[in-house]
Amino acid sequence: LVGAAAACRRTPVIFNFGDSNSDTGGLQVGLGFIRGRPYGRLLPDGPIGRVSDGRLIIDFLCESVKASHLSPYLESLGADFTNGANFAVSGSATLPKTVPFSLFIQVLQFLRFRSRSLDLISQAKKGSEDLINEEGFRNALYTIDIGQNDLYLAFFANSSYSQVVDKIPLALAEIKGAVKARPLGCLPQAHTIYWNGSSPVDEFGCLKSFNTAAKEFNKGLSSLCDELRSELKDSSVVYTDMYAIKRGLIANYSKHNFEDPMKTCMACGCQACGDACQSCTCQTCSEGPLYISWDGVHYTEAANAILASEILSTKYSMPRVKFSKFCRV
Numbered sequence: 001l002v003g004a005a006a007a008c009r010r011t012p013v014i015f016n017f018g019d020s021n022s023d024t025g026g027l028q029v030g031l032g033f034i035r036g037r038p039y040g041r042l043l044p045d046g047p048i049g050r051v052s053d054g055r056l057i058i059d060f061l062c063e064s065v066k067a068s069h070l071s072p073y074l075e076s077l078g079a080d081f082t083n084g085a086n087f088a089v090s091g092s093a094t095l096p097k098t099v100p101f102s103l104f105i106q107v108l109q110f111l112r113f114r115s116r117s118l119d120l121i122s123q124a125k126k127g128s129e130d131l132i133n134e135e136g137f138r139n140a141l142y143t144i145d146i147g148q149n150d151l152y153l154a155f156f157a158n159s160s161y162s163q164v165v166d167k168i169p170l171a172l173a174e175i176k177g178a179v180k181a182r183p184l185g186c187l188p189q190a191h192t193i194y195w196n197g198s199s200p201v202d203e204f205g206c207l208k209s210f211n212t213a214a215k216e217f218n219k220g221l222s223s224l225c226d227e228l229r230s231e232l233k234d235s236s237v238v239y240t241d242m243y244a245i246k247r248g249l250i251a252n253y254s255k256h257n258f259e260d261p262m263k264t265c266m267a268c269g270c271q272a273c274g275d276a277c278q279s280c281t282c283q284t285c286s287e288g289p290l291y292i293s294w295d296g297v298h299y300t301e302a303a304n305a306i307l308a309s310e311i312l313s314t315k316y317s318m319p320r321v322k323f324s325k326f327c328r329v
Contacts, residue, residue, distance in 0.1 A: 008327035020090035025049025054301025060308030
């Protein structure tokens with residue numbers, strides 16, 4: 001992650017939209033939903049709204065371009081919006097669009113943030129010199145990581161594979177930028193809940209139906225980015241194949257010295273628990289980079305660091321745009 005930072009001459013402005021994969025405290029400040037330790041146990045300030053034992057992918061990406069970690073948009077105390085804001089909230093999806101905090105709502109929040117910032121600058125209000133100006137918004141890096149919950153919740157509602165796939169065009173219609181989904185069938189929680197002993201799995205124990213749906217979703221996202229690239233001539237629209245990146249991590253887990261990818265660091269009883277760990281007693285692994293999955297749904301800091309490095313390599317991006325592009329003079 002050092003190489004990109006060394007190439008930076010200015011701190012880029014970053015705006016992020018998404019779900020728990022990149023939520024840096026949105027759910028905590030928005031609904032008062034506080035996760036205590038062992039969440040955030042690797043962070044110097046302890047639990048600060050991240051669903052992991054430490055840093056998320058978005059944190060590593062910010063560090064790679066010398067940017068501060070993004071403050072959640074709804075944070076009222078101690079927030080720093082000089083280099084952007086994070087609108088991501090855990091549990092978010094693209095549909096239904098009017099339910100907080102869907103992608104649609106996050107975009108509305110961003111539009112209000114932008115309008116308010118420019119209004120205060122035009123009025124020369126006290127402190128407005130630290131706000132993001134028109135040029136800052138125009139040249140900013142916008143990252144979107146959402147869609148996983150649309151598919152996952154459809155499977156959770158016992159929808160058939162064909163019913164889940166039928167929802168993909170509706171979700172894509174709500175997505176206006178590069179967006180990423182991951183191999184859902186390789187989530188330990190999905191395996192625990194849905195595998196009945198006869199459900200088809202691949203050589204790594206991942207549920208085939210979940211992963212096939214995720215691949216169909218990503219295929220649509222790639223096509224959507226192609227369309228946006230032709231429509232938004234003044235923007236760089238980049239599609240990053242997070243499915244391939246995360247699938248590669250799972251397939252090569254031993255190379256990175258991880259345990260079985262179906263094992264979780266934190267679990268309730270014998271099952272992966274995800275957010276259910278809020279209401280039950282959990283066993284947590286000792287500190288150290290041994291696990292890919294933190295709680296059956298979310299990734300550990302060690303896994304997130306590897307995923308961020310793969311993103312920064314641009315091997316899985318189309319076009320292959322270096323992050324350092326956003327911090328040049």
